[in-house]
Amino acid sequence: DVKVTQSSRYLVKRTGEKVFLECVQDMDHENMFWYRQDPGLGLRLIYFSYDVKMKEKGDIPEGYSVSREKKERFSLILESASTNQTSMYLCATTTARLGNEQFFGPGTRLTVL
Amino acid sequence: ELKVEQNPLFLSMQEGKNYTIYCNYSTTSDRLYWYRQDPGKSLESLFVLLSNGAVKQEGRLMASLDTKARLSTLHITAAVHDLSATYFCAVDPYNNNDMRFGAGTRLTVKP
Numbered sequence: 001d002v003k004v005t006q007s008s009r010y011l012v013k014r015t016g017e018k019v020f021l022e023c024v025q026d027m028d029h030e031n032m033f034w035y036r037q038d039p040g041l042g043l044r045l046i047y048f049s050y051d052v053k054m055k056e057k058g059d060i061p062e063g064y065s066v067s068r069e070k071k072e073r074f075s076l077i078l079e080s081a082s083t084n085q086t087s088m089y090l091c092a093t094t095t096a097r098l099g100n101e102q103f104f105g106p107g108t109r110l111t112v113l
Numbered sequence: 114e115l116k117v118e119q120n121p122l123f124l125s126m127q128e129g130k131n132y133t134i135y136c137n138y139s140t141t142s143d144r145l146y147w148y149r150q151d152p153g154k155s156l157e158s159l160f161v162l163l164s165n166g167a168v169k170q171e172g173r174l175m176a177s178l179d180t181k182a183r184l185s186t187l188h189i190t191a192a193v194h195d196l197s198a199t200y201f202c203a204v205d206p207y208n209n210n211d212m213r214f215g216a217g218t219r220l221t222v223k224p
Contacts, residue, residue, distance in 0.1 A: 031210050043156075043201070043214040050210065058211070090155055099163050100205055101146060102212060104155040 003027070004105035006091050012111045019078040021108050023091030031094040032074035033102070034058075034066065036087040043090065049074055081112045115140045117204055119215035126192050126222055134187040134218045136202035145178050145185045146203045150217070156201065160187075192222045 007022035023032065033048040035058075045058030047066040055066050063085060067075045078085055091105040116139040126132050136145065144163045148156040160169045162178035162185060169176050173196065175188045185202055203214045 033210070033212075040216075042216045045211065048210055092156075094210060099144065099161045100208075100210060100212075101158050101161045102148075102156070102203070103158065104148075107155045 004091060004093055004103050006089075006105040006108050008108050009106060010109050010111075012113065013078075013081050014113050015082055017078075017081050017112075019081045019110065019112075021076040021078075021089055021091075021110070023074045023076070023105055025072055025093045025103075027093065027095070027103075028071065029093035029095040029103070030071070031100070032068065033092040033094070034064075034074065034076045035090045035092065036060070037090055037107075038087050046076065081110075083112050086110060086112045115204070115206060115213050117202060117213050117215040119200075119202055119218050122216060122218060124218055124220045126189075126220070128193055128222055128224055129191050131191065132189050134189070134200055134220075136185040136187070136215055138183050138185075138202075138204045138206070138213075140204075140206045141180065141183070142204040142206035143180050144205055144208070146205075146212070147176050147185070147187055148201045148203065150199045150201065152198075159200075189220075192220075194222050194224060196220060197222045 003026045034046040035043045049068040065077045089108045092102040094100045118137045147159040150156045160176040165180040167178045173190045178185045199217045199219045201217045
């Protein structure tokens, strides 16, 4: 079974803080993704990575950056958290070997006060 | 711009009834995915449809794909309460991992 884990299930931060969300997968998948999910807006892609040190912007990259130093780990960074970044953040992985079916982590519910 | 539209967005049905959720998309894609999300939980993969005419079934759920019509359906047979969840379809039309999701269909099955 693919296992995708995220560093926190719930996180509360203050405006202006730097926030790190980490995603780790154990199945050697080449592709990793960060989404945010908001009521009425569905899932929106923030960034994805198809290889170590490679990244591509998704639909809403503003205010976020990412890091992929190792194949199994993909980090999402909020340089200066703002209240409009309060959301559910979902990490996912895919591999072409499985038709690019996405495997999701449990999610991190981030609240920025 | 690629659009993925699901309907209905909200569905309340009685146990034992049948119903179909529709997923239309605006750009040619030969692969489509269905996911389930329970409240407060993450998304779980249900079906991967990789070609025109693909049909997959798991329990009371059956998914099909018509790439010419740009339409996928998720059919529910004899619904039970455990199927209550939000169902998402998603397409990856350019096969570049830029997955686009529908808004989701929130299904409630009542006894």
